[in-house]
Amino acid sequence: MADLLQQLLTSPIGRQITSTLSVPIPPELRRHEPGQSLAHGPVLVLAADGGAVQGAVTELLTGAGVDVVDEVTDTAAEPAGDGRPQRFAAIVVDATGITRSADLAQLHDLLHPVLKRVLPSGRIILLGRPPEDADDAHTRAAQRSLEGVVRSLGKEARDGTTVTLVHVAAGAEGDLDAAVRFLVSARSAYVSGQVLHVGPAPSGACDGIDWERPLAGQVALVTGAARGIGEAIAEVLARDGAHVVCLDVPAQGDALQRVANRVGGTTLQLDITGDDAPQRVIDHLRERHGGVDVVVHNAGITRDKSLANMERGWWDAVIAVNLTSQERMNDALLDEKVLNEGGRIVCVSSMAGIAGGKGQTNYAASKAGVIGHVEALAPKLAERSGSINAVAPGFIETEMTAAMPLISREFGRRMNSLNQGGQPVDVAEAIAFFASPAAVGSNGTTLRVDGQHLIGA
Ligand SMILES: NC(=O)c1ccc[n+]([C@@H]2O[C@H](COP(=O)([O-])OP(=O)(O)OC[C@H]3O[C@@H](n4cnc5c(N)ncnc54)[C@H](O)[C@@H]3O)[C@@H](O)[C@H]2O)c1
Known part of the structure; x- marks a missing residue:
């Protein structure tokens, strides 16, 4: 998503104006490319x-x-x-x-x-x-x-x-x-x-690891993979060697297929809030792949309104997609032992779940709940030599944030130490880190990917 203000500020005239007004110019961030030195x-x-x-x-x-x-x-x-x-x-x-x-x-x-x-x-x-x-x-x-x-x-x-x-x-x-x-x-x-x-990792966690393709031979499930952050997660996990099962709602079928084709993965079309969703996911992973190594709960929605004006349906929808679906799916994955030994779960929370957000009681409740869920399940994952962690994105340039009103969007974008919104790939890289076999010592944690948002610890 083009950040027009950033383009303006970094143009020759824009630089002159910003230096006169002392407006911080967003720096260009160095991002990873395959083969790049560490x-x-x-x-x-x-x-x-x-x-x-x-x-x-x-x-x-x-x-x-x-x-x-x-x-x-x-x-x-x-x-x-x-x-x-x-x-x-x-x-x-x-x-x-x-x-x-x-x-x-x-x-x-x-x-x-x-x-x-x-x-x-x-x-x-x-x-x-x-x-x-x-x-x-x-x-x-x-x-x-x-x-x-x-x-x-x-x-x-x-x-x-x-x-x-x-x-x-x-x-x-x-x-x-x-x-x-x-x-x-x-x-x-x-x-x-x-x-x-x-924390201490089980011995041998790094043995023989190929740091360019740490997920080689592994199967990863990514929810909400048709666009935005989920699409970037699918791309980065595939780059790191995983076969990616891309999941999204049937209405996003064409976009989902395009992502899966690009990353050499496969698709699974379903609504994660459906009564039978956990069982369908389990059956798919067991029958097609014999299990799963990495599960990324990324699908999420917002329905923002002050609590005083919010209909009950908006509350229910956000909690169902962003939190309950993750709990149900993780319970099923662990109960039915479909998550392979050493398996990783990474859940997408949000800055709003840490600092709160005006008009976001439902969303912040769901995203704070994700952090609690991750903390609670960590010991269970450790018993299986695996891990569960969360990433909490700040303002990331996606269709979700492009739909925000202009003023809130510009504030959201600039209110961090790097003076810019993040890219979907930034969240995807943090998730790939937690998914890596060598990162197993990090368990039950939440990492903010928000350029150090100025609000919240
Ligand atoms: N963009 C941001 O700034 C930002 C910030 C913090 C957290 N997040 C979180 O990151 C995640 C991805 O956000 P995004 O900006 O890429 O959003 P997005 O709206 O661009 O993409 C979300 C995807 O999830 C899918 N999805 C929604 N409900 C679903 C359901 N019931 N079943 C299956 N799939 C479903 C959508 O179809 C869509 O493809 C979300 O959990 C969001 O809350 C985003």
């Missing part, structure tokens, strides 16, 4: 005292062909010899050893001298410990402080640079491959100001 420059890996993961991160990045730097070279030592300071595609700081508020000053000392050396579309990644796992109050406070740093730095970053925090649970020090690769790469272009939790 990082578009050297990655600086630093550690505060007592850091437990610097070595593992250096090793995994080096193994991925990244030029890792562990100390800042001065101007004269700059490799290109052109007298300019060395610049970095990403700065990773191991802050797992920070256990006292006084230690936080090390973050200032490590980051302050290098923040202006980050390339456009750069990454700043802090690695910490989950505060709730801390043994004492000082450690918990100090680790919680990292969130404040990341959320603020995300708002200060420029030129498409994103800032994220990874909570590394005890025992997960060697299981950071998928998370670090996702966050360093262009796949996480629209993820900023967020915390990603990584």
Whole structure:
């Protein structure tokens, strides 16, 4: 969907006007392309005292062909010899050893001298410990402080640079491959100001993985695949090697077939709110594919109106499509053991489910419910070496958002640290990350893909 305002602002005349009026110009974000190197420059890996993961991160990045730097070279030592300071595609700081508020000053000392050396579309990644796992109050406070740093730095970053925090649970020090690769790469272009939790993965989760096609040989089901975010999810999962079963309502049959043809997948036409929908999905997956490895609950609708003016039917429709259908389908998938061992479920929630939205009591209820559902089912999935997670998109450029009134649309689009709406592919990349076999240590979590929307934590 063309963002006309962005085109205007970035035209030569538009630039002149915006600089006079101090209107922020949306930066062009670097996005993933097959075969692209993980990082578009050297990655600086630093550690505060007592850091437990610097070595593992250096090793995994080096193994991925990244030029890792562990100390800042001065101007004269700059490799290109052109007298300019060395610049970095990403700065990773191991802050797992920070256990006292006084230690936080090390973050200032490590980051302050290098923040202006980050390339456009750069990454700043802090690695910490989950505060709730801390043994004492000082450690918990100090680790919680990292969130404040990341959320603020995300708002200060420029030129498409994103800032994220990874909570590394005890025992997960060697299981950071998928998370670090996702966050360093262009796949996480629209993820900023967020915390990603990584727990210990079952041994061998990364063994023999082809990082370009991590889903090779797997079957994935995507609901709402005929257009918008669902279409992009189907494309990205197919790119990553999966056979994609594209599901949508019969009225979208032609569009659905076009998507399936393009991604080399197959179609399943049904309304997910139908009484027999879970059984039909189960039968289809069992008979045609012998099971399923990845299930993405993306189909969703809005019926916005203030609660005072909302008909009961609008409430019911939104809850039925966005939440109840996911619950029914997941119950059936787990009860009938159609989800293969190690299987992944990824549910699409929304920023509205976290921060609420005017005229969206029904929608926000459904999307907050998705987060609760994911948290509740996580232990069941872990028993099967699998995972269930949610992504919460902010403003994404689709037909759903194109239908919004102009003023709300422009506000929605700009109210984030990257000053622009996200693309469907940004949500799809986050889903592909959770679907990857190597990301199994992340379970029961919700990741916002919203360019760090200015509302909501
Ligand atoms: N676009 C955004 O900014 C945004 C933001 C936050 C969350 N989301 C969520 O992302 C998901 C996709 O959004 P989108 O913008 O691509 O929407 P969209 O309206 O463009 O596409 C949704 C798809 O779901 C299908 N669908 C709807 N009801 C269905 C049903 N009962 N059975 C089967 N399929 C059904 C539709 O036919 C359509 O193809 C939704 O869950 C939405 O709530 C979107």
